[in-house]
Amino acid sequence: MAKPKVRIPKLRDFQSVEMVAVTGDKFNHPGLTNFLGSLQCASCVMGIQHLTFPPFSQGDIELGMLTINDVCIMTSGLPVTYRWRPDRIDRTVRVGDIDVSTTTVMGVGSQTATIRLKLANRRKKRQHLEIRVRTGGGVIQSRDGWKTPYSPKEGPAISVTPWEGAPPPESLVTNTRHVNETQKTLVYGSRTSDAYSLQGMSVIPDSIDRSWFDHALDLGPKEEATLYYFVAVGSDPVVLEDQFESWQADPSLSIAASRKDWEKEIEAVFTPGNDRYSGHLPLLDTSNKNLRRLYLNTIISVIYLKRDHPLSAYGKTYATIMPRYWVASCFINDWSMSAYLLAMLDPEVLRTTIELWLTRDIYSHFGTDYVSGTNSGNWYSCNDYAMIRLISAYVRVTGDQAWLDTQVGSRSVLQHVRTMAEHHVELTTEHGLPDFGDRNSLLEAVGAYTHEVASLSAATVWQLREVADLLEYRGELSETSRYRTMAADLVPEIQKLYIQGGGYWACRQPDGELVPVRHAWDFVHTLNFIHDDLPGNQKEEMIQFFEQELMSPSWMSALSPLDEDVGFSRRLDHEWNGSWPGWVALATSALMKNDRIDLLVRWLPGLTRSTKQGPFAQAQFIEKYADPIAGGARKGPTEWPYINDWAAMCVGGFFETIVYEMFGVEHPWSGDLMAYPHLRHFDQEASLFNVPHHGDLYDIHPKP
Structure with a gap:
């Protein structure tokens, strides 16, 4: 196959616009990953927070805070x-007549972070500066401390109150802290685990005052x-000291190394046979800048959650959100939202993760954490659907039919599929539909x-x-x-929940x-x-409801602002003040499937503006609730009452809308890849290169 002429995306293709915030704004500070862990900027031109390399963590401790x-x-x-850019975060602020700028990166293959601080005197006379950089502790190594939304730390936890029961022992002690007199670094040590955090400066501080590095500088006019x-975080302080000594020889190399490594990462994503993923993703060639930006932002949102830590209980994986909450957890549902993207990009990881979950009771948890390898959380009632979707996507993309007969636990994969497909029968009530549980099994925030x-x-x-189609293929x-009869019988029962003329649905309670x-x-x-089972007038009502009550210029509400339950929560992933990006992505495919391409064409520029803050957040605000950033939906902050993280992997639906709806790609159980493009309203000349299917690669482009 000829090499596509379209270029591999550059780091600048992913970078955000400039975003301005002061402490207390509705603002989600940018994060970084090096695939070992992640961090988030603090509300400061220099500081960072939520530094984790699971099983190592410094929790919510702020580091490198500047005065x-x-x-x-x-x-x-x-x-x-x-x-933000994949490899770095740049920040600036003006303090009097001093221009302050920083660049933050994470170490390549190491549990480290580097922040470069530049100070420029804009006065016409000399200025004396007293610089203080505050360090922090809290470091801990924990195998079982990843079962709550919060990353573990050693030290007082503000959320631990008497009525929550006995506080964990690590919250009753604080790290040791000592000065390495040779290197003039501060080393924090855990009292409850083998964990240390070494912090230092490129220039020996004039003094070290408890947790502060102090520097006195005199800058002449226009001088910088x-x-x-x-x-650096790890289990052996001697190793950390060696890392610091090597780093201090030329700290600027850290920034260059991060850039080079991320350039290789992006190239690998789009290169068949690369050495970083077990697969790759198609390369999109289009003159439609909105389409390209949406495609690339979806991809970076998922690969930013890749985690490949040597202490992972089950090897390389993908976390669900980052960098504050559930950073070591893998939610079955969120994986399913990116099922086809993962099936193309990393099919081996997808397969081994499915097998892991098939050995667990998926009716008692929502996923696993990769540090302990054990189950996390409560039952999510979407798990049956999510697991079948993951399995279907893997087999359709790879063609690995033999895997369905592989024993996983006590049954074959296909037997697991049948069990999950029929689980709804056990849940079905006298009213004719399955009871999917309370709010904690469903939307939580509604x-x-x-x-x-x-x-x-x-x-x-x-x-x-879907299972019926698979079984038919297998004879x-x-x-x-x-199976098809069971499906057909459910449709009229579902219709009993529809609110005629309203465009929305009801939930039936146990009492009817x-x-x-x-x-x-x-x-x-x-x-x-x-x-295809719904009458045309009903679909028109539903889309009218969406357009009038959910859709916004650059995003959507998950819950209508006219719903009687709008006072229940401000957690915007499922409420009226914003939406989880998974719903937005699925809404785009719903419009394509139901012949409302015109509405999607009108919506697409706004959705693209919502990509200009970096990867999609766990949720983003509608414009009426929070001012947009660069015309796009502002990311919801991590703080209460919003509690939504900066990046999420649930956005694969946008990838599917482009690849499977606009380009019309179909993966039959056997035979060649099929494609029925619907590109007229987007870019009739658009092409997809190197689409994987059953071990072969296909190009989809206009016929000559």
Whole structure:
């Protein structure tokens, strides 16, 4: 196959716009990863927080916080400008007549971070500067401390209160702290585990005052000075000291190394046979800048969650969100949202992770954490659908039919599939639909969305039909007929939940009460999974509801602002003030499937503006609730009451809308890849190169 002429994306293709914030704004500070762990900028021109390399963590401790001439940047109210790129974060602020700029990177293959601090005197006379850089401890190594949203740390935890029971022992002690007199570094040590955090400067501080590095500088007119701050985390302080000595010889190399490594990472993503993934992703060639930006931002959102730590209980994996919450957890549902992207990019990791989950009771947890390798959380009632979707995507893309007969635990993969496909029968009530549980099994943040719901009932129809198609291919025709009959029988039962004329659905309670809930989950699942079963006027009503009550210029509400439950929560991933990007992505495919390409064409520029803050967040605000950034939906912050993280992997639906709806790609169980493009309204000349299917590569482009 000829090498495509389109270029591999550059780091600049992913970078954010400049974003300005002061402490207390509705702002989600940018994060970084080096695939061993992650960090997040603090509300400061220099500081970082949430530094984790699971099983190592410094929790929510702030590190490298800057004070200049008694002006603490975090508390000053000064506006800090941020710009993210995959390999680095640049920040600037003006303190009097001093221009302050920093660049933050993570170490390549090491549990380290580097911050370069530049100070420029803009006065016409000499200035004296007192620079203070605050270090921090909290470091711990924990194998079992990743079962809550918060990363572990050693030290007082503000969330531990008497009514929550006995506080964990690591919250009752603080790290040791000592000065390495030879290197003039500060070394924090855990009292409860083998963990240390070494922090130092490129220039020996004039003094070390408890947790502060102090420097006195005199800058002449227009003169500049550069300092570097370094943090290394690990189990052996001698190794950390060696890392610091090597780093101090030329700290600037860390920034160059990060750039080069990320350039190789991006190249690997789009290169068949690369040495970083077990697969690759298609290369998109298009003159439609909105389409290209959406495609690339979806990809960086997923690969930013790749984790490959040598102490992982099950090797390379993908976390769900970062960098503050659940940083070591892998949620089954979120993986399923990016199923086809993962099946192309890293099919071996996808297969081994599916096998891991097949050995667990998926009715008692929502996923696993890769540090302990054990189950996490409570039952998510979407798990059956999510697992079948992951398995289907893997087999359709790779063609690995033999794997379905592989024993995983006590059964073959296909037997597991059948069990999951029929689990809804055990959940079905006297009313005719499965009871999917309380809010904690469903949307969590929407109190009224409980029990018998249209969304997962429609997903059940899809999974029955998908399994039926698979069984038909394998020649099991009697089972094929049975599964299709079960699916057909569910559709009229689902329709009983529809609010005629409203465009939305009700949730049926155990006593039979129908509670109307105007939520996006019902909209996206019914129009993606049973759209061919719905009459045209009903689909028109639903899309009208979406356009009038959910859709915004650059994002959407997950819950209609007219719903009676809008006062339940401000957690914007599932509420009225914003949305989880998974719902937004599924809404784009719903519009394609239901012949409303015109509406998607109108929406696409706004959605693209919402990519200009870096990877998609766990949720982003609608414009009425928070001012947009660069015309796009602002990321929701990690703090209460919003508690949404900076990056999430659930966005694979955008990838699927482009590849499977716009380009019309289909993966039959056997035979060649098929494609039926619908590109007229987007870019008739667009092409996809190196689309993997059953071990072969295909190009999809206009015919000559």
